[in-house]
Amino acid sequence: MSEIWIILTGALVAISCGLLGSFLLLRKMAMVGDAISHAVLPGIVISFLITGTRESLPMLIGAGIIGVITTFLIEMLHQKLKLQEDASIGVSFTFLFALGVILISQFADKIDLDQDCVLYGDLAMIPFDQLTLTSGIEIGPRAFYVSMINLMVVIAVIVLAYKEFVITTFDNSYAKIIGISATLWHYVLMSCVSFTTVTSFESVGAILVVAFLVVPAATAYLLTNKLKIMLALSALFGLLSSVGGYYLATYFDSSIAGSMSVVAGFIFGLVFSYTKIAVRNTVQTEPILK
């Protein structure tokens, strides 16, 4: 039974990440996802210190806000202080991440939270934290429901604001000209990434969530030139990685989240080789475009 919960939770996280990751990739911002996933650490610790538990909604929100602040910081360093974008990312997230690490070691005795858990997650532990109804019936792991709600929000935002995301991703200036705020939608997307990262930190961990944000989207990008199909494929590859990763981990008795990332990378390698071979064949058969 716990096996299914673990796979499902991993899959939910992977699908959220795959959808958002596609937009990050097309915006050439994959590394902003990396930055956010590290920078939420102090948010998690501070909220933990204030609320004393890791189950609370305030903690989620607090950490999520820190993620959004990170993207704000990156934008400010880049736009206002004219620092290069990669340097802006590097400066902001290493600072916030280090702050988180110091906080954890300072308050290690007060909080039931260790670095390993935050960084690498622990899917295997998910089933031990059950959501219980008032009648006393356990209805499944809390992490599963948190990831599920997160995915529903992500899907709702993408479906509702699809054209806003598309236009601001493809052509920022044009969006501005026709009156669609590039800044607003940038922060909406970054908020989604931020909350996804926070909700998944205890299942797949802050570092491996990056793999889910980048790799399935990159794989999908190789295979199609239609955005809707790219989104669907990216979600599918995320799903396959989490299912495949789980069985790989049980077979080798190793880290579940780690195995999921390995499978994601393996799928990318397969697809990459496939497209190389396919291109070689079409170049020979198809007439050159005029």
Added chain:
Amino acid sequence: MILQAENQVVDVHNLTVSYDNKPVLWNIDLTLPKGALVGIIGPNGAGKSTLIKAMMGIVPVDSGYVKIFGEALNVVRQKIAYVPQRESVDWDFPASVYDIVMMGRYGKMGLFKRPRKADADVVMDCLRKVGLVALKDRQIAQLSGGQQQRVFLARALAQEADLYFMDEPFAGVDIATETAIIELLREMRNDGKTVVVVHHDLQSAAEYFNWTILINTRLIASGPTPQVLTNELLQKTYGGKLDVLSQMQDIIKIEAFSVGHS
């Protein structure tokens, strides 16, 4: 030589724009008439792209203001269309010709709304005008330079605007496409639209535009083309570069030619 237009559509007043504290446009003051095909001409890095971006309000300005149809930009956004410079487009973006042209409808649709039948009709109509119906499902990287340029022209047409800004729409385009595009632009002008085009070929400029702007950071001239494209003003704009001088000989010939025929 800066002449003021009657029936003004664009009014640029004392505009200064700089990047990293380096002025790119200096104290530009000009007006453009309704129903004109306007050429913006100047050497590389003269600030031509920046000028149209400032007119559309997508670069921050140091001083001065721009009025379109006598109003602030935010009020008249729906009446402005834009064809970006080729280099600024992400050609590998997963979008088809049809998808890109549909983006021209996004501004009119409103928040969270989806394209309707009426939008799809406009898109197909614009694809027909630029001759891309057969290629509507192609990804944009898989097109020739001329076809790519026409996609963005169609997107601008789909906006059903009154004022069009185009950044080098003839760059990387074959002669047949260039002729087709200029024909379309003339039709738009005859319908009372105003079309502002950044252009770098002096020879065709005299023939295409009825209003010309010469800039090189400062505004050198703005007025009806025959009064602006003179030896002296071009020299002032280009600073007497040799290849340009030889092109000027040709322009003077074209001028003589068109005078004889009009």
